[in-house]
């Protein structure tokens with residue numbers, strides 16, 4: 001047994017009250033036992049990946065995912081399971097072919113999400129290799145006009161936190177076409193934003209906001225990018241042929257899927273746990289974010305089947321369309337504000353299904369202090385890293401001074417190997433790591449609820 005001192009700021013507990021933690025330690029041990037023995041989340045992930053499959057917002061796969069999630073939540077004993085309508089974009093990637101003219105060098109590529117197509121006859125143009133978007137300033141319009149810009153810089157391998165490397169590297173994917181269009185470029189090719197030096201191309205969102213013209217944008221697998229680079233060294237005047245038949249359609253109605261348990265003491269205070277149900281279309285979206293979706297479902301379900309009586313209202317929210325515009329999260333936050341719902345706790349999992357490391361805390365300092373005072377409960381399970389600042393893309397939409405928002409953090413070393421690539425499949429997930437994550441989220445939810453933590 002260990003005595004801890006609760007900090008001032010816990011609303012209904014006397015400041016610095018001493019509490020006996022033996023019961024909490026045993027409760028949390030039971031949550032981890034259940035998670036590891038039953039592997040419910042892992043079983044759900046298998047269904048989501050193998051029976052539903054890819055689920056880009058606006059696609060039939062996303063529709064099936066909504067049905068699957070609603071049907072699954074319906075069996076778990078929530079007070080209410082409901083769908084929240086969200087309008088989402090509908091884009092299809094069509095076919096892509098890209099080759100070096102007059103060469104048999106193979107280039108593995110995919111369109112970036114939302115790219116416009118090429119003209120029907122394709123684009124044949126010279127290539128200008130530029131490391132990154134910020135390097136465009138070293139060139140004139142004359143250098144670039146009519147050419148395909150090849151942004152070739154790899155994601156930096158030397159960061160320990162790959163999320164930081166991603167944040168730096170993703171600029172060329174997101175804004176590369178827009179920025180290159182200002183120089184009259186015909187199209188953009190990027191080296192995939194990935195930590196893995198294989199040949200899988202990685203897709204992801206891009207923007208044309210501020211573009212002079214909408215030009216096609218595609219990503220090459222890491223090794224393909226090396227091959228194009230080497231070919232350019234041999235022959236700087238080489239041309240590529242590129243044909244892409246992607247298409248934009250009218251927006252589609254889709255849904256956030258929500259399961260709710262009404263709180264026994266503070267029903268008007270809401271705690272949310274969630275991930276995003278949509279994925280990219282190239283694979284099963286196991287890491288991004290099937291893992292976070294089933295961890296959220298299982299996290300709350302672990303507490304439900306433990307017999308714990310929730311003081312606050314708890315919801316699992318499976319957000320629609322994080323990848324392609326955050327529509328679900330924005331709509332959820334908009335409705336919450338419109339109806340005056342008070343969200344006090346949010347936990348998001350959207351960093352893959354690897355072993356737990358900790359939480360990132362978005363809150364006033366008093367909320368940060370409260371969460372950190374629980375740290376030692378989770379240390380035996382490998383959670384030691386707590387950072388302050390950002391929670392997550394979906395939960396972050398709920399930010400306000402009344403809320404403590406947490407991003408669940410899994411180990412990041414493998415995540416960007418799979419992220420947005422055809423390799424993001426169920427087989428890339430380790431069941432124990434995934435289940436430890438679900439138990440970690442459940443345990444934090446439990447502590448925050450039992451001790452009525454508010455910022």
Ligand SMILES: [Zn+2]
Pocket residue numbers: 276288289322350
């Ligand atoms: Zn994601």
